[in-house]
Amino acid sequence: MLKLLNKIRKTGIVTEPVDRSAELDALGLEVKSIIDKHYAGSFAIRAVDAGSCNACELEIHALNNPLYDIERFGVHFVASPRHADALLVTGPVSCHMSAALLRVWRAVPEPKWLIAMGDCAIDGGEFAGSYAVMDGVNTLLKADVLIPGCPPTPALILRAVLQLLQGMHSR
Template identity: 60%
Template sequence: MLRILSQALRTGLATEPAPSTDDAELAEIGVALQRRIDARVGRSLALRQVDAGSCNGCELEIHALNNPYYDLERFGVHFVASPRHADALLVTGPISRHMEAALRRTWRAMPAPKWVIAAGDCACNGGEFGCSYACRGSVDQVLPVDVSVPGCPPTPLDFLRALLAALSMPER
């Protein structure tokens, strides 16, 4: 226990701001994001992530959003386990046909506003895989997409910008 306390004390606060070029940008995007969430949702924003054929590169970067540097929850965004609790669906991958039905069902289970974010090149335009016997080729072939986040994979900051964009969309 002593060692844990000592390690915790030595580590200090890793959450940015910390010496990094991304600092100002992260703080700026984060604050803007929090304002939009307050205005649009009036509580924290619940995200449900579905991998529909990703190579798992996007998942690694989405995981990074929860690390102490980005600490997504401080901006009022958190990932939920059930689509029934989710405001937005974060979809990765070129929509493998084997995941098509599961993705549709996940979306159907969500309450409005049902925002859909296509995350990564594959979800946006098929990426390296495209359209084939095995893949639909992009999220918009299957679901209405509100925001696209290109990148292979998108960086954590790209994801934050996309969330901000999603919340800045006019009401449907």
């Protein structure tokens, strides 16, 4: 147990500013204030893999590692769509997942937002044109934000989520 505590002490706080630019840091703080004001301090995202290769999921996981620690801005990932403010969809939407995706979207209470993450979710990406995929989220639903990349880096995802919030409430 002492070793464990010592390791924690030695590691210290590794969480870093969003970017080395002051602009994103400022954005982070602004978004935090939006979340505090409009979402009682917490903005909930439900991630849905609709046929991704799993690379996008790993980068979403990275957002929760101590270096990014997205929760410090009040953004957190939830287990149920009923708890979600936004749905974050990855993958080209495989035909076998499209029914489940529609159901989960209907389960998210209004008001709600849809984020398409990764090249696949935007237009099918590397799998576009296949008999087995729908060529992106927009063939079934209407995405509010697109995050390009294969996969998008954690910094890009973070930036997109922050910008979504800023766009919704800064007016």
